[in-house]
Amino acid sequence: MSKKIHQTILLIESDDETRPLLQANLQGWGYQVIATVDEKDAIAHTSHANGQIDLILINQVGFTIEDYINVGRRIQRSLNLLPTPVVILAEGFSEDLEGRTIQVGKDEYVMYMEVAEQLITLLRELLPR
């Protein structure tokens, strides 16, 4: 069995300006990225991935955190993934939450991102090399 070189992150980001920036940074940090715009696109683009998704990263836009947790769960079920960490980047939060990451389920995290290093740190914790 060949050793897996890159860990793969499934990125769901509907914003055309933010998606390429997130993708480029994730790739720069050594991850393989499947960049998609929504749940449907994510399932379509990863149906061939054979369970090779190590983490699902979703930017919260328009819907509640709970909605996005359910998106993560539906994607895992659709793709028959083993339990996979889901990280939701919260948008439009109050200052007291800034910089915090809250675990909301066994493998589900909500990040109130203040700086990008916060995301790097969490990814390295969840995806040890």
Add this chain to the structure above:
Amino acid sequence: MKGVHLLKQTLETLPISKAFLVPAKNHLLNLFSKELYENLSPSFKEVFFETGVVLHYPGETIEQVYFPLNCLVSVTIAMNNGATAETALLGKHEVVGINAVLSRRPATTQTTYMIQQEGSALKIDAKVLRQEFNQSQELRDVLLDYTQALIAQVSQTAACNSLHPLEQRFARWLLEVQVRSESNDLKITQEFIAHMLGVRRAGVTQAAQKFKERGLIRYGRGHIQIIDQQGLESSACECFSCLRKEYNRLLGGT
């Protein structure tokens, strides 16, 4: 006599705080002749604003005009869904509330004027400034040149927002703030920048990270420090230098 004339001797006769015993830091006031400044100076009052103070809400009549000395003011438009974007940035090269001088009707706008960085400004009653505007060719020349510069800024921003990628706009915005605050250390949150650029917070955070990894900026909670000016200018779109040229053409060296 043109140039910096707001000296201690003059100020001691003015109804403004003694803390303001330094040359005027507003570029437009520095363009006034001594005579024009002295005509207006009894009507000026120095005021200090904390970050976040709103000077004008959409639809309100503009009663006061402000010449920023070291504060920065964001002119923003909010949409019905709450999304906002900055349409102009005003600081020591600008005046806030020019509409009140130009219009014979009670002046208002659809925009919000909000203090982006705390600091002082010289406040003057809009009616007083309009009266002087009607009488003084010199004041008209300065304020109409400034109005052209402001139109240039708003036009450039409109084009920039629709044509240039977030990374370039972010670099340009940082440079515009730096020019007005005359500091490399900008007290600003990424959340605020996202509102000003009309983009998602995550987009600003990722763009800031790219700049940091390229050694252009450092950042931490509530501040961004520019450490490679040239590199940041190279990362910005043409709009920054284009607008600087237009300001210099209309208002002299800024």
